[in-house]
Amino acid sequence: MRSALGVIRYTTLEAIRKGTLIAYFIIGTLIILVFLLGIRLSPEDGTSMEFFGNKVATREIMGLDLVNFWLLQLYGSASGAIMLFGLFGTAGMIPSFVEKGTAELFLSKPLSRASLFISRFTGAVGGISLNIVFFTIGMWLVFGIKLGVWNWGFLASAFFTSYIFACFFSVAVLSGIITQSTAVAIIMGFAFSLFSGILETRELVLYKAWDNAIFHRTLDVLYYITPQLDAMKNSAGTLIGTLEIPAARRLANIPESFTILPFVYSTLSATALYSLSIWYFKRKDY
Amino acid sequence: MTVVHTEQLSKTYRSGIVRRSEVNALRNVSLEVGSGEIFGLLGPNGAGKTTFVKILLNVSFPTLGSATILNEPLGSINIRKRSGYLPENHRYPNFLTGLETLMMFGRIHGLDPRTLKDKAVSLLQTVGLKDWAHHKIKKYSKGMLQRLGLAQALLNDPEILFLDEPTDGVDPVGRKEIRDLLRDLRNQGKTIFLNSHILSEVELISDRVAILNKGEVIKVGTVDSITRKEDEYEFHLADDVSSDVLSQIKQVYGQVEQDGKLLRVIAQSSEQMNKVIDFLRSKNILIQSIVHRKSTLEESFIELIKAEQA
Ligand SMILES: Nc1ncnc2c1ncn2[C@@H]1O[C@H](COP(=O)(O)OP(=O)(O)O)[C@@H](O)[C@H]1O
Numbered sequence: 001m002r003s004a005l006g007v008i009r010y011t012t013l014e015a016i017r018k019g020t021l022i023a024y025f026i027i028g029t030l031i032i033l034v035f036l037l038g039i040r041l042s043p044e045d046g047t048s049m050e051f052f053g054n055k056v057a058t059r060e061i062m063g064l065d066l067v068n069f070w071l072l073q074l075y076g077s078a079s080g081a082i083m084l085f086g087l088f089g090t091a092g093m094i095p096s097f098v099e100k101g102t103a104e105l106f107l108s109k110p111l112s113r114a115s116l117f118i119s120r121f122t123g124a125v126g127g128i129s130l131n132i133v134f135f136t137i138g139m140w141l142v143f144g145i146k147l148g149v150w151n152w153g154f155l156a157s158a159f160f161t162s163y164i165f166a167c168f169f170s171v172a173v174l175s176g177i178i179t180q181s182t183a184v185a186i187i188m189g190f191a192f193s194l195f196s197g198i199l200e201t202r203e204l205v206l207y208k209a210w211d212n213a214i215f216h217r218t219l220d221v222l223y224y225i226t227p228q229l230d231a232m233k234n235s236a237g238t239l240i241g242t243l244e245i246p247a248a249r250r251l252a253n254i255p256e257s258f259t260i261l262p263f264v265y266s267t268l269s270a271t272a273l274y275s276l277s278i279w280y281f282k283r284k285d286y
Numbered sequence: 287m288t289v290v291h292t293e294q295l296s297k298t299y300r301s302g303i304v305r306r307s308e309v310n311a312l313r314n315v316s317l318e319v320g321s322g323e324i325f326g327l328l329g330p331n332g333a334g335k336t337t338f339v340k341i342l343l344n345v346s347f348p349t350l351g352s353a354t355i356l357n358e359p360l361g362s363i364n365i366r367k368r369s370g371y372l373p374e375n376h377r378y379p380n381f382l383t384g385l386e387t388l389m390m391f392g393r394i395h396g397l398d399p400r401t402l403k404d405k406a407v408s409l410l411q412t413v414g415l416k417d418w419a420h421h422k423i424k425k426y427s428k429g430m431l432q433r434l435g436l437a438q439a440l441l442n443d444p445e446i447l448f449l450d451e452p453t454d455g456v457d458p459v460g461r462k463e464i465r466d467l468l469r470d471l472r473n474q475g476k477t478i479f480l481n482s483h484i485l486s487e488v489e490l491i492s493d494r495v496a497i498l499n500k501g502e503v504i505k506v507g508t509v510d511s512i513t514r515k516e517d518e519y520e521f522h523l524a525d526d527v528s529s530d531v532l533s534q535i536k537q538v539y540g541q542v543e544q545d546g547k548l549l550r551v552i553a554q555s556s557e558q559m560n561k562v563i564d565f566l567r568s569k570n571i572l573i574q575s576i577v578h579r580k581s582t583l584e585e586s587f588i589e590l591i592k593a594e595q596a
């Protein structure tokens with residue numbers, strides 16, 4: 001246990017000293033500060049929202065809470081950016097760990113390869129999660145203090161986004177451990193994020209590209225055996241606010257309310273991908 | 287007590303999916319290393335020395351064969367708990383200082399953080415890096431990194447120490463210091479397993495050596511037994527021998543060379559060598575010293591490798 005904690009500690013310190021963790025904290029802090037300084041309730045009517053003096057929205061139009069809608073937008077773009085930044089910040093952690101000259105140092109320590117792998121993974125994802133939690137709590141406080149909107153779904157999104165990242169990361173980890181290349185890990189992770197977005201809306205686009213039952217089922221299988229990033233993201237988003245227009249929801253494949261299913265499928269597929277990585281790692285000569 | 291025992295250990299590296307290639311890095315290597323000895327594994331580059339040590343420490347896996355280290359079967363976590371390892375061409379994380387590196391790897395070794403600090407500081411002192419404890423290892427020279435690696439390998443007070451080319455990149459003074467340290471450790475009862483291609487060094491400290499070539503052990507024994515030329519003696523005499531005496535010796539003993547006051551005799555046995563002594567004494571020639579001339583390990587090594595290739 002002490003050894004595993006040591007590896008987590010090592011990984012976290014690596015992320016701090018190499019600058020990624022700090023850089024992300026600074027970016028997060030800057031965005032929080034911009035909102036803290038810029039956002040306020042209009043002193044004129046006390047209900048509309050201002051961003052650096054510009055009226056951006058009234059509080060309620062036709063029963064739609066626009067502040068929550070704003071938070072939903074913020075969540076949508078932030079979680080996209082987090083996947084990318086997270087990928088860049090962590091993709092190298094597996095290949096660099098199994099590099100010649102480094103692998104020997106860790107593999108010859110008294111802990112199993114599985115624990116070594118899991119603690120390295122925990123350190124890498126843990127650093128990104130810390131950033132996510134920090135950013136989310138900061139934004140949540142800004143919206144609460146300045147606008148009086150305490151959106152608990154937004155606060156909870158810190159957990160979901162971290163979880164989605166952990167699932168997303170499985171593809172970069174598997175490619176990284178097999179090819180021992182950071183570049184390949186980043187490319188594969190990036191490709192997967194695009195691919196999973198395309199699969200999410202396969203019924204609207206890909207199905208129509210080729211009207212073939214086998215092709216359609218193949219796409220379905222691919223969708224279910226890989227982590228469903230967008231489905232998880234959209235499901236967690238319903239806790240922040242809902243898109244009231246059914247047609248718009250359908251177009252973006254957003255469910256009406258929170259559903260656990262994409263999390264179940266993604267947990268299974270990410271677990272399978274991580275198990276495959278561990279299986280490979282346990283057998284490999286370094 | 288046997289500390290390392292391998293039986294027919296073999297390793298074949300397979301690579302390439304389309305064009306398959308195989309390298310037999312180890313072929314049926316059976317070795318025994320006893321407790322408290324300094325054992326040198328010698329061989330040219332690519333002989334399989336690094337592969338052998340990696341297998342013992344769970345970094346690589348054998349294709350065939352078995353081994354026990356400290357009476358634990360290969361792969362056991364207890365082996366790694368009780369050994370120290372200085373890998374070849376190790377790369378310590380350059381974002382840490384020397385002291386941080388030891389603390390970090392000590393923790394990963396599972397050592398108690400409370401006692402670790404003192405241990406780390408004293409080891410840095412032992413390997414001569416005290417003044418560099420708080421410098422980032424980015425700034426360390428190759429020799430300093432090697433010393434740091436040695437300190438790291440000693441953190442857990444290992445019963446056996448595996449050192450892969452420990453003096454690589456270290457200056458002559460540093461090499462001497464490392465040799466002295468290794469002798470100290472041996473005197474404390476630790477077993478030391480040394481990989482090296484620098485024979486003159488291994489010769490100086492090893493109790494026993496094995497010579498590995500293309501994955502095969504071609505010789506095992508004490509340095510003496512490998513290097514001794516059984517039959518060559520140098521007699522250092524007080525005076526030049528007369529050509530008269532020389533020809534008499536030549537008649538009896540065949541191969542004799544003279545070089546001023548030096549007489550080189552190839553004797554068939556030590557009895558014969560003693561007869562030369564008797565003869566010289568009977569002629570009232572004063573013998574100042576007799577040297578049993580050894581070839582260096584390097585010469586024997588090259589001969590052995592050449593013989594293998596022939
Ligand atoms: N990971 C590997 N994959 C393929 N071949 C390897 C690998 N590691 C070592 N070898 C080969 O195995 C042989 C022995 O290498 P090594 O154990 O490093 O020798 P030494 O330490 O004696 O120089 C060499 O021919 C080397 O090319």
Ligand SMILES: [Mg+2]
Nearest residue numbers: 335336337374
């Ligand atoms: Mg080597």
